[in-house]
Amino acid sequence: MAEPQATRGAIAAALSRIGKPNREHMAQSALQVSRWWVAALMIAFATWQIMLDPFGFSSLTQRYTQDISNLLITGPYLYPQTGRDKISVALIEEDTLHTLQMGWPWNYGIHARALDSLLVLHPRAVVVDLLFVDQRKDDTLADLAGEVRRYREAGVPLYFAAATDLPEGALPLRRELIAAGAKMVDPTILVNQGMTRQYPVEGLCFGSKPADGLCRSLALTVYRDLYPDQPLAPLKGKMEIVWGMRTNPAFTRWITGGSCSIDMPFSRRMWLAFFDPEAVRARCPYSSYFPVEKLMMGDDDPDVAAMARNRIVFYGASLEGVQDKSFTPVNGLIASVFVHAMALDNLITFRGNPEQDVATIGPVTLGSNLAQVLAIIPVILILSWLHMGDVRRRAKRPKAAEQKGAGAYIADKLASFAWHVLAFALAMGVGLVLTLTLGLSVANWVEVIFVSLVIGGMLLFSVPDAIWGYLHHVAVGAPREECS
Amino acid sequence: MTRKFLFAAALCLLPLPAAASDSCANVAGDVVLSARTPEVDLYDAPTGKRVNIVKRDAFPACLAIASRAPNMMIQVMVNGSLVWVPPHMVNARLTSKKPAICRNLAMGTGDSKVSATRGLGEDCPAQQKSKP
DSSP states (O other), X not given: OHHHHHHHHHHHHHHHHHHSOOHXXXXXXXXXXXXXXXXXXXXXXXHHHHHHOGGGHHXXXXXXXXXXXIIIIIIIIISOSTTGGGXXXXXXXXXXHHHHTXXXXXXXXHHHHHHHHHXXXXXSEEEEOSOOOSOOOOTTHHHHHHHHHHHHHHTOOXXXXXXXXXXXXXXXXXXXXXXXXXXXXXXXXXXXXXXXXXXXXXXXXXXXXXXXXXOBOHHHHHHHHHOTTSOOOOOOSEEEOOOOOOOOGGGGGGBOSSOOOOOOOHHHHHHHHHHOHHHHSOSSOSSEEEEHHHHHHTOOOHHHHHHHTTSEEXXXXXXXXXXXXXXXXXXXXXXXXXXXXXXXXXXXXXXXXXXXXXXXXXXXXXXXXXXXXXXXHHHHHHHHHHHHHHHHHHHHOTTGGGGOOHHHHHHHHHHXXXXXXXXXXHHHHHHHHHHHHHOBOGGGTHHHHHXXXXXXXXXXXXXXXXXXXXXXXXXXXXXXXXXX | OHHHHHHHHHHHHTTHHHHHHTTTTTSOSSEEEEEOSSEEEEESSTTSOEEXXXXXXXXXXXXXXXXXXXXXXXXXXXXXXXXXXXXXXXXXXXXXXXXXXXXXXXXXXXXXXXXXXXXXXOOSOGGGOOOO
């Protein structure tokens, strides 16, 4: 009988301590905190923050950080120009229609003419980023089908974007073009919070049977066909597009009323990137670009010839009222054909192993959240180990804090600052390792930095020690209480 | 002897490029000199359909250009009928002015876009015309 009564008494005492804790005993208990408790609590906090993404703040911040990184460093300075000299875009614009005094949409025959004038310049391949789906009466359809034949005879691959959101049984491309042997590709792109930052890895096969059995998106299909010597990495998840910003100088020839140059001092770029990102955006697309009317003139323009010869040329349109534009982090609103061009540029530049939102280690593919949780564990262990050293010192010299002079106070603050710098440096190091070894993009590891800084702050203010002290006090009680 | 022969041969060859460019000198104005691509498409209208395909060897030379369409198509008389040929398929001597090509940084200008389709446009700004 006495034991249950004692248990009830202990529970009642514990309950009374929840509301009225003994602060002195809590402080003493906090100095006896277990190192495993500190590490486990911080790992639990990091997991909660990374996995659950409360209020969506983390994902918003991650993407914004990637945009800033693109505008500040990657785009203007680091992104190599390997792919830029292998890809071009031939664009139909309002000015094209005005110059040629033509309406829109063009009939198939006009597109056939444009494609034929491109073929004369010996491109490596051509990707038509226009959908030819609707069953409209047009006597010139045979001309376009004939153009498919000419490309085949010339040995130049010709790809057609095919429709993906059609009713059951509808063909993704005009039957006559399919019959002529047109290669179809899936032109789907991804929009993340209104911006084009990622690119799909998988797409529809449209009845074709790739050698590797995998149906890929537009850029990946073209890359797989044209770069067999640099095979695609086993990609899963999504591609993270790295946007270049250094426009091909030949493009600037068409420009009036502005400059495509992005040159400015790094300090100014940094200032503007934070306080006026619009001002540091590139005003011209990264990919080499020429107007389609230059092709139609047949005037042997050397710049156009150089931008077409032995390059993969995207043939697309940028017209008001034709809703095929995308908002990109470095350009603002541009024709979506440039998204495909940039994705292919990434694949060529990174030799088939682009940045991704997943990390693949051997046969195992980790989502970015799990990769970040695993990546932050060593940071937490190091910070916890250093923190425990400080706790043990304080436990040995409890009065030291009360005897501080001004110098010690300043030193203490400097140490706090250094503590945060350490947390930042450790997280940054982990992030760079993730990028360089596993190809995980900035947006997919930058949260390690944010969470590490929060954890650094929590350890600085001894939050896990305080929780330990409180729980220990509630569970066990102060020695004086036990005596009474 | 050999040297003299080579010199004479060189003298004979010298006028050849000039002769090639002057091969259509008897045709005044704009003229299609020859076929440029292995096949030349013949159209019934500037934006019409293809009515015939002529192999390079069968395409007649020195065709006087009857007219030029705004979309750059060239009208010539082939085998007794007026047809249109795309300019990229032929070598031509053209004296008419080509339209200026210019872009006013319509792309990448930020967060706004025009929400109406343009009807008619204007030429390049006079003070900033680019080379055609």
